[in-house]
Amino acid sequence: MSGNNNRDREHEDPSEDPNADVQYHLEIGPDDVAESVLLPGNPERIEKVVDCWDDHELRAHHREYRTATGTYEGSPISVTSTGIGGPSAAIAVEELARVGVDTFIRVGSCGAIQPEMDVGDLVITTGGVRQEGTSDEYVREDYPATADYEVVCALVAAAERLGYDYHTGVTMSADSFYAGQGRPGFEGFEAAGSTELVEQLKAANVKNIEMEASAILTLASIYGLRAGAICTVYANRETGEFRTEGENRAVETASLAVHLLAKMDDVKREAGTERWHAGLSLDSGLE
Template identity: 40%
Template sequence: MSTPVDKSQAGIGARQYHIGIAPGEVSSVALLPGDPFRVPFVAEFLTDVKEVAHNREHRTMTGWYKGRHITATSTGMGCPSTAIAVEELARVGVTSFIRVGSSGALQPGIAPGDLLVSEGSFRNDGTTDAYLPKGFPAVPDLALTASLDRNARRIAEAAGTQSFTGISVSDDAFYAETPEWIGELNRMGILNVEMEASAMYIVARLRGLRAGMVCACSSNLVDGTSLYDHANTALKDGWMRSIEAALETAVELEL
């Protein structure tokens, strides 16, 4: 009689099926943008840059920042591909994860390009339900998040913009977010909405890893300030500030 595959052991010590990376090819800390075309934005801060792999939505580059070896891997959109990226990166040696992405603000007064540091994620996704029951919280590493907050505030202030902290929500269905749902999230005091953090937090907790998130605001969904109505420069500037905050945190905590 055949034995079912144990996926918890699949790929250990080998080149990973989805991300295309083998042990020894990456560092202990990874920045996780969603878009593979934003991985080169991370590389702009690095020296001795190498492109390690690009398979499906997962593009990986490595380099050095202030003496720290840094990896950047794109997760793609949503919790399913993010969970795969975190699982496989952990199997090749990554122990700390910092998501740097775009996010829609849900509270007034937040402008495109402002920074958003997550203190936890409302799990409005399906992927994390396969890992743990809904009552289990999706929370980032405390020390990592505190460092992200400090660095984000400093960098935003120097740029004449703002940085905010609060609870985020990870949604699965971008175009199913109705005005009623956005209003409900606003009334709950949720700071921002994105699509990946809950999976990163849950997988990291289960695997004994560290994770945190700093995003750039792309739109304000309650003020009606949309990325589609603004030049892309504000958002790209925000991405670059979020990347700098993540890199400074990696150095500060020696990740």
């Protein structure tokens, strides 16, 4: 596949029926996406994602949701932008799952809160602090937001193979960029507890703050799907550094991780096991 042409499709009577072929918000059907999908927030990031693929085709663009499908190192892969925050990200997961997607990797930017983390480093999420409210609509508040360990393993392997600096650990996801992340609001407004928020998270060894990961991880866990998250550090709240640097590292690492997951799935099938484990090897067939 190649090019960026949006295919003509019929939209006269879009339906909210979850069983409809074309999904209400994303305007995609089962033939539009691969089984593994990258989830950046910004629709403008789609072009940066597909630039590192073998080929791609734009499949849909409706509201904040823009979807493209192609291949990376020969493995099928898709990308759908989610917009900002948990509510719109959850819609993307819901509708992508309905058309057959089983693996989700959030690709984004974040603020780091540990001093040893540099701008441009990658953060691979192992679990999430559910400060966003979207996942509360699905499950009790003490249900954990956990990344699928196969996705974490693939992201770590991809970062190692590419030689990128990375960190693994717990991510906090908030619903607010300002008050919910301990920043002052309009005219210096301070939300209750905001002054202590970052210090408390830092003391608990939380690595970074962003706005979508915990909702995506929670929904995927509930539905028995695979999900993970990888973000580039744009700001370090501890050191005061801020630069939009290293975005393509997260994109390339996530794309390679999808390829590695496909190889891992092949090895599992050959070994007759359902889950990846330390006794299996990816040494062959990756080049």
